[in-house]
Amino acid sequence: MSNKKILILPGDYIGQEIMAEAVKVLELFKAEGVAIEWSFGHLGGAAYDAEGHPYPPSTQKAAREADAILMGAVGGPKYDSLPRAVRPEQGILGIRKDLGLFANLRPALAYEELSAASSFKPEVIAGLDILILRELTGDIYFGQPRGRRQNAEGFEEGYDTMHYSVPEIERIGHVAFQAARKRSKRLCSVDKENVLETSRLWREVMIRVGKEYPDVELTHMYVDNAAMQLVKKPKQFDVIVTGNIFGDILSDEASMLAGSIGMLPSASLDANNKGLYEPIHGSAPDIAGQNKANPLATLLSVGMMFKYSFGRADLAGRIDAAVKKVLKAGHRTGDIAQPGDKIIGTREMGDAFVAAL
Amino acid sequence: MSNKKILILPGDYIGQEIMAEAVKVLELFKAEGVAIEWSFGHLGGAAYDAEGHPYPPSTQKAAREADAILMGAVGGPKYDSLPRAVRPEQGILGIRKDLGLFANLRPALAYEELSAASSFKPEVIAGLDILILRELTGDIYFGQPRGRRQNAEGFEEGYDTMHYSVPEIERIGHVAFQAARKRSKRLCSVDKENVLETSRLWREVMIRVGKEYPDVELTHMYVDNAAMQLVKKPKQFDVIVTGNIFGDILSDEASMLAGSIGMLPSASLDANNKGLYEPIHGSAPDIAGQNKANPLATLLSVGMMFKYSFGRADLAGRIDAAVKKVLKAGHRTGDIAQPGDKIIGTREMGDAFVAAL
Ligand SMILES: CC(C)[C@H](C(=O)O)[C@@H](O)C(=O)O
Ligand SMILES: CC(C)[C@H](C(=O)O)[C@@H](O)C(=O)O
Numbered sequence: 132m133s134n135k136k137i138l139i140l141p142g143d144y145i146g147q148e149i150m151a152e153a154v155k156v157l158e159l160f161k162a163e164g165v166a167i168e169w170s171f172g173h174l175g176g177a178a179y180d181a182e183g184h185p186y187p188p189s190t191q192k193a194a195r196e197a198d199a200i201l202m203g204a205v206g207g208p209k210y211d212s213l214p215r216a217v218r219p220e221q222g223i224l225g226i227r228k229d230l231g232l233f234a235n236l237r238p239a240l241a242y243e244e245l246s247a248a249s250s251f252k253p254e255v256i257a258g259l260d261i262l263i264l265r266e267l268t269g270d271i272y273f274g275q276p277r278g279r280r281q282n283a284e285g286f287e288e289g290y291d292t293m294h295y296s297v298p299e300i301e302r303i304g305h306v307a308f309q310a311a312r313k314r315s316k317r318l319c320s321v322d323k324e325n326v327l328e329t330s331r332l333w334r335e336v337m338i339r340v341g342k343e344y345p346d347v348e349l350t351h352m353y354v355d356n357a358a359m360q361l362v363k364k365p366k367q368f369d370v371i372v373t374g375n376i377f378g379d380i381l382s383d384e385a386s387m388l389a390g391s392i393g394m395l396p397s398a399s400l401d402a403n404n405k406g407l408y409e410p411i412h413g414s415a416p417d418i419a420g421q422n423k424a425n426p427l428a429t430l431l432s433v434g435m436m437f438k439y440s441f442g443r444a445d446l447a448g449r450i451d452a453a454v455k456k457v458l459k460a461g462h463r464t465g466d467i468a469q470p471g472d473k474i475i476g477t478r479e480m481g482d483a484f485v486a487a488l
Numbered sequence: 489m490s491n492k493k494i495l496i497l498p499g500d501y502i503g504q505e506i507m508a509e510a511v512k513v514l515e516l517f518k519a520e521g522v523a524i525e526w527s528f529g530h531l532g533g534a535a536y537d538a539e540g541h542p543y544p545p546s547t548q549k550a551a552r553e554a555d556a557i558l559m560g561a562v563g564g565p566k567y568d569s570l571p572r573a574v575r576p577e578q579g580i581l582g583i584r585k586d587l588g589l590f591a592n593l594r595p596a597l598a599y600e601e602l603s604a605a606s607s608f609k610p611e612v613i614a615g616l617d618i619l620i621l622r623e624l625t626g627d628i629y630f631g632q633p634r635g636r637r638q639n640a641e642g643f644e645e646g647y648d649t650m651h652y653s654v655p656e657i658e659r660i661g662h663v664a665f666q667a668a669r670k671r672s673k674r675l676c677s678v679d680k681e682n683v684l685e686t687s688r689l690w691r692e693v694m695i696r697v698g699k700e701y702p703d704v705e706l707t708h709m710y711v712d713n714a715a716m717q718l719v720k721k722p723k724q725f726d727v728i729v730t731g732n733i734f735g736d737i738l739s740d741e742a743s744m745l746a747g748s749i750g751m752l753p754s755a756s757l758d759a760n761n762k763g764l765y766e767p768i769h770g771s772a773p774d775i776a777g778q779n780k781a782n783p784l785a786t787l788l789s790v791g792m793m794f795k796y797s798f799g800r801a802d803l804a805g806r807i808d809a810a811v812k813k814v815l816k817a818g819h820r821t822g823d824i825a826q827p828g829d830k831i832i833g834t835r836e837m838g839d840a841f842v843a844a845l
Contacts, residue, residue, distance in 0.1 A: 220682045250719055255607045271628075271650060277685045282653050289689030290651035293628060296643040323733070325577045328634045332646030358741040359749070362607055362719060376680070380737055384715035392716070 134336065135441055137169040137198035140190065143176040143210075143219065144419035145477075146203025149410065152426035152481030153201055153433050159485055160437075160446060167441075173218035175205025175414075185222030186229070194226055199440040200407040201433065204414035228268050232399035232407055233299070234306045235265040236435070237382040244458040245390035247469045256388050260370045262310060262386055265378025266303040267399055269295050270329075272375045293329045295374060300333050300484075302402065304340035307372035311347045314369055319350045321357045321373035321381065325411030333374065354381070361385055393466040396432035398439050404430055406440045408432040418465075422476035425464040427454055430484055453487040460487070492798055494526040495554035497547065500533040500567075500576060501776035502834075503560025506767065509838030510558055510790050514570035516842055517794075517803060524798075531583065532576035532771075533561025542579030543586070551583055556797040558790065559766035564773040585625050589756035589764055590656070591663045592622040593792070594739045601815040602747035604826045608722075613745050618725045619667060620742055622735025623660040624756055627686075627730045652688045652731065657690050659759065661697035664729035668704045671726055676707045678714045678730035678738065690731065711738070717744055742780050743768055750782030750823040751811075753789035755796050763797045765789040775822075779833035782821040784811055787841055810844040817844070 137157065141150040154169070161167055171182050172190045182189065185205070194200055200273070206219040226232070241249070241259035249256060274292030282288045285352050311318040320337045322330035334351055341349040352360065354377045360367060361381065365388050373381060392412045400406040410428030418424055434450030437443040462483045463472045475483070494514065498507040511526070518524055529547045530538050541563070551557055553662065563576040572578070583589070598606070598616035606613060631649030639645045643708045646750045668675040677694045679687035691708055698706040709717065711734045717724060718738065722745050730738060743749050757763040767785030775781055791807030794800040819840045832840070 215688075218682070249610045250607055250609060252719075272683055274647070279685065279689065282651070284653075286653040286655055287689070288651050288656075289684075289686040290631070290649055290655035291686050292647055292649055292685050294639070294645050294647035296641075296645035298643055299645075323736075326581070326629055327573070327646075327648050328636065329646040329648050331572075332636065332644070355736045355740040358715065358737045359744055362741060362744040364607075376597050377737075379680075379712045380734075381717045383712040384719060384741060387716055387719040422672055434685070 134166045134168040135198045137167055137436070138168055138193050138200045139171045140174040140200060140201040140202045141171070141177070142174050142205035142414060143207050144204065144414035144416045145424040146205065146414055148420070148422065148424050148477045149426045149429040150201065150203045152477060152484070153429050155481055155485050156430060156433050156450070156488065159488060160224065161256075165443070165446070173326060174202065176207055176210040177223040178222055179210065179217055179219070183217070185217055185219050185392060186225035190226075191229060192231060197435045201436065202407055202409035203429065204410065207414050207416040224272065225332065226407065227399060228273060230405065230407070231268060231401045233266060233268040234303055234400040235267040235378065236310070236398040236400065236439070237263040237265065237385070237395065238409060239263065239385045239389050239395065241389055241456070242394065242458055245394065245467050248467050249390040250387060256365060259365055259388055261365065261385065262314065262370045263378060263382045264303065264307045264310060264370060264372040265382055266299065266374050268375075269299045270375030293327065293376070295329050295333055296338055297332070300336040301340055303372060304337050306400070307370060308340060308344040308347050311370040312344060313343060316347045317369040318347055318352070319352055319357075319368055319371050321352050321354050321371055323354050323377075324351070325353060329374070337372070346475055358384060361388070382411070391425070391467045393428055393464065394431070395428050396431070396435050398435040400439060404440050406436065408436040422478055423465055424477045425466050426477050426481050427484070431456065449488055453484055456487040457483045489663070490524045491525040492555045493553065494524055494793070495550050495557045496526055496528045497531040497557060497559045498528070498534070499531050499560040499562040499771060500564050501561065501771035501773045502781040503562065505558045505777070505779065505781050505834045506783045506786040507558065509834060509841070510786050512838055512842050513787060513790050513807070513845065516845060522716060522800070522803070529558060529567065532579040533564055533567040533811065535579055536567065536574055540574070542574055542576050542826045543582035547583075548586060551587060551621065555762060556793045557606050557764040559764055559765055561767065561769060561771035562785065564771050570770060576745055579712075583755060583764065585630060587762065588625060588758045589763070590623060590625040590759075591660055591757040592735065593755040593757070594620045594622065594752065594768060595665070596620065596742045596746050596752065598746055599751065599815055601814070602736060602751065602824050605824050606747040607744060614721060616722055616745055618722065618726045618737060618742065619665060619671065620739045621660065621664045621727060621729040622654065622739055623731050626656045627732030631769070650684065652686050652690055654689070654693055657693040658697055661694050662728060663757075664727060665701040665704050668727040669701060673704045674707070674726040675704055676709055676714070676725055676728050678711050678728055678734055680711050680734075680801070681708070686731075694729070715741060718745070727788040739768070748782070748824045752785050752786070752823065753792050755789070755792040757796060761797050763782070763793065765793040779835055780822055781834045782823050783834050783838050784841070787811065806845055810841055813844040
């Protein structure tokens with residue numbers, strides 16, 4: 132069997148540092164005989180600097196050939212004043228669309244050891260384990276037409292098109308029902324059906340797809356209520372499925388349930404489980420190059436890669452367990468430390484993790 | 489001077505009960521010599537039952553003639569299967585649009601006495617006092633075109649149009665800067681400028697309007713980050729201004745910071761401070777008719793009416809103080825009670841409130 136090909140896109144600022152820790156894990160697994168190989172490429176600001184485009188042709192080619200992609204984080208003040216077409220986030224949007232990465236999986240797990248860092252009372256989040264499934268290649272993100280025009284009264288207006296087609300909803304629906312089936316068999320579909328035509332179709336199709344999963348209980352919730360319930364009683368949820376823009380908002384909100392955004396991985400999958408894996412946090416320019424960033428979200432993303440793209444849930448399980456172990460042992464980067472804790476660096480956390488593995 | 493005319497629209501389910509408590513306050517103020525008069529009308533499901541439409545012509549006429557409108561809550565399971573055009577929420581959307589109520593003010597205040605009911609640690613919300621300003625008559629709520637169509641690949645799709653024109657953004661911008669000027673002089677405008685054309689124009693116009701308010705500090709935040717920051721460090725905010733759909737989501741999320749949605753009033757104003765005032769909670773069919781609903785959000789909405797539409801901040805101040813007083817005295821409806829608390833009914837809470845006033 133040939134090696135699985137991993138493309139590593141460190142991106143900008145802390146992206147370099149956290150990815151160096153991920154490589155330590157890849158090296159360990161390779162030494163154990165896992166059939167993987169990896170190469171590096173540019174995305175975002177780094178790609179603009181090197182090749183004049185946030186998702187340049189060289190990265191496109193490598194990304195298409197890879198079996199999975201590990202990404203660090205992109206963007207930062209250095210690139211904020213660039214023309215929109217070459218801004219770093221266009222690199223992210225570009226690679227998602229180019230590779231058809233329509234299913235974004237964002238688990239939110241509350242680590243008992245970190246409950247001091249959370250805004251929430253311990254009992255609200257203790258044992259929390261939810262999965263947000265966000266559609267990632269449709270909706271108002273890519274809808275046409277969009278731009279500027281004169282409205283009926285002659286004033287300038289900006290506009291965008293929200294839209295979802297039946298097959299787009301069906302495919303994320305199947306991913307969601309299958310995920311729910313493997314968990315608690317409860318799926319909550321979030322929309323704004325009382326206002327939006329797009330949501331009406333979304334809900335109709337979800338109900339239709341649900342007929343194929345009679346063992347999964349499907350409920351519906353308006354997005355405003357979901358934003359409230361996530362804070363009020365987060366443990367009522369198991370799997371949530373929603374569109375691109377609502378998912379963008381709700382998954383960032385839900386990330387706070389876990390205490391620190393430095394702990395949260397994500398996977399973005401195509402129809403064949405090829406995926407892009409990244410921590411959900413940003414490129415943190417303020418702490419870049421200082422050995423301060425928390426690499427755990429990236430390491431958990433490596434775990435998701437082994438699970439979803441390479442069918443190695445066993446390796447993902449080891450990674451999850453090692454994260455719990457380093458937390459239990461009291462290792463803390465600054466973002467998850469409490470007053471009085473000893474703070475360690477990115478490299479030290481990576482080393483502690485590899486040792487725990 | 490002629491009496492100020494108040495139109496009361498109790499709406500559905502608990503709407504009737506909470507509005508009865510509001511009337512007690514109006515009666516008290518009238519007895520004190522405040523020049524008001526009021527009449528009743530239908531909105532939502534109740535209007536559909538009585539006149540076949542959620543915002544019928546009789547209500548339209550009365551609403552246009554009124555100086556302010558007090559609303560209870562609309563909607564409920566009884567009306568869920570009606571054709572969309574006559575569903576209760578069309579009554580709300582209809583009256584907002586018809587009266588040009590473009591500025592939705594949603595204060596979120598954390599009451600110390602209720603911190604036990606909150607999901608948040610006391611130190612996260614202690615002293616919290618933020619104001620969310622949501623644009624209410626534009627955006628994807630009313631955008632055309634919308635509906636169903638075949639997409640380029642021949643599949644059925646649902647679609648909606650998000651849009652904002654320069655004057656729409658300017659007018660909510662002015663309301664926001666003026667509100668910030670009266671408070672801490674900090675305004676955070678929330679958008680998704682890195683993805684949406686509508687948001688690009690939104691941000692440009694906010695910056696331009698801000699030039700007229702050099703004493704107010706304007707910042708910008710992406711909506712996903714705002715959803716996270718509201719949970720992470722809510723006290724960083726003072727006034728937030730955003731569009732209709734983002735505001736729908738964020739203001740419901742923020743309502744949880746106050747502990748109970750039963751405590752939160754709202755105002756929706758036109759360009760001349762004519763307004764519609766309502767609690768942000770729903771019609772709670774499960775507890776309707778049982779003397780269980782919390783009337784305080786409605787009473788605080790009455791306060792907002794006196795402040796914003798009738799220029800009587802003094803009366804609003806008395807109402808705010810009376811709410812604090814009844815809470816301090818330990819009066820609790822079920823939604824804000826803790827295990828062991830004595831629970832009182834809607835009417836008893838209303839009476840305690842009037843006594844405190
Ligand atoms: C950077 C931005 C375009 C992106 C998005 O909105 O999808 C980000 O917020 C995310 O969630 O990955
Ligand atoms: C009922 C619904 C149409 C409405 C909205 O989305 O505006 C409600 O959620 C609100 O916030 O007042």
